[in-house]
Amino acid sequence: MIDRYLLRYFLAVIDQGSFSKAAVHCNVSQPTLSIGIAKLERLLSRQLFLRSNRRVQLTEAGVQFAVHARRIESEFNLAERAAGSESQREIFRLGTLSSIPTAWIARFAVEFGNGNDAGRIELVEGRERELLEGLARGRIDAALTILRPDNGRFSGEALLSEGYGLALAAHHPFAHDASIEASALADNVMIVRRHCEVLSETSRHFTSHGVRPFFAARTTSDDRALALVGAGVGVTVMPEGFSAEGVTRPKLAGFDFRRTIGILRAPATRASETEARALEALRTTIPAFQKA
Template identity: 55%
Template sequence: MIDRYLLRYFLAVVDQGTFSRAASHCRVTQPTLSVGIAKLETLLGQPLFERSSRRVALTAAGARLAEHARRIEAGFLAAEQAVSDSPAAKLIRLGLCATLPDAWIEEALRTAAVAGERLELVEGRAGELRAALDRGRVDAIVAPLDAALPHRALFDEPYAMAFARDHPFAARVSVEAEELAAEPMVVRRHCEMLAETSRFFTARGIRPFMAARTHSDSRALAYVRAGLATTLLPACYADPALALVPLAGFDQRRTVALCFAPDSRARAEGSVALARIGDRLAELGAAAGAMFTINYPTSA
């Protein structure tokens, strides 16, 4: 007989990606969780995970179990909700990519309070969120468009170099890569265009001094506002204290979209909360795009 807690440990490892994060999620110690997984594997007579030093991957047996385990856990939750005093809220699990402005997320979430729906938010890089979507960890993600997924495009935007308002380049219509050779830069480690940006400058023989490397866009913005360095940003990060100046020859753009897991598309597309979040982000994207075009008409 398989106890429910063993399936919950198993699903936590699938969703969290490592035993340590799964243990934290389940509020147990890692040895306790590891013992539980070992017990489950013994009961089933099959290894469920291929373990490595950094992550774990499902074996074929583990993948088969995951499908059944989710249905079993959903059944448990449905049974618990059926006898509760209040009707269960519809749970919508939404992934948010790290390269969206905090203020935009705050604005969008203000519109998302819907009776009968409850949001669970997951943050990460675009690749991490796509993996979570594939594993069934989330129902939808707001991230750069993956055209292979069912989606609703929200807004399209260019990239530009960010400077402090008192920087000599702040009043420029555009800036050439060669002019940035002596400019310190901030590396946004989670930027979807990081590889393309590196190739762009390397192809032109530009290897600037890297003044900082960060996974936090708010920290990167603070460094730029303080005059420490410049960095490449999507246009959504326009800020009164910053000047976003197009980088001549760098024509990369991104489309931010609400992407759905194929298996839960109908459920996610029926969510009023997700629709409102998408509507608000689309409005913010349109306004930012219009302002960027007014400031830099030659970059349109």
């Protein structure tokens, strides 16, 4: 039988990133915590961590066990609150890709909240790699992110596919053009979306057409990028789903990259009532933003 304190040691190492920090978090000595982890590995007949001087990394067995450990610890916490006669509301932790439009997330939140008195949603924003790591370590229950062929260890469900285009101020000389050649923007000031998943491809596209612009701003906020575009500070490239007053979205000729947005979940997990409600809200709202 696996004692609960062993699960707590295991999860603490994941969350804190090292045995020493995990020991402090658990209020035990590092040797005590190390002995506990070794005992857990013997009980499971699996090595859970790859240890080195610089970092602690989960093995494949550790990644798989982390999902179960999170759920077991969550059930323990729910049982404790119930035993104490405390009001309890289940929490569903959804990772959201930082380059997904705010309007999409807001529409989902409204749909999830309508008539829902039982569960809560916790939104955890991050980049692709951060969300994949969060799923692997059980820090989030699902992720709304880009689906890729190498995401095979997770269960994926596509919701929407979109391309990338230019974002120009409504008063820009090319604002009403349907498609614009990169070379036509040679003298334009540009805004860099530093978190863009096709940033390298965008740079190569412009440089291959002889365009080496001045960058007026570098930002990780799409809302700020849109505001700067609308103010006429510069132009940028972003997914088709973004829109704002005073901004037009013509195509960038020859830039044919696309992304598929969908739900990633740990495989073979049974959805709770709150999770099922959240997933259905995603299926209802996100595809509605699909461009024709």
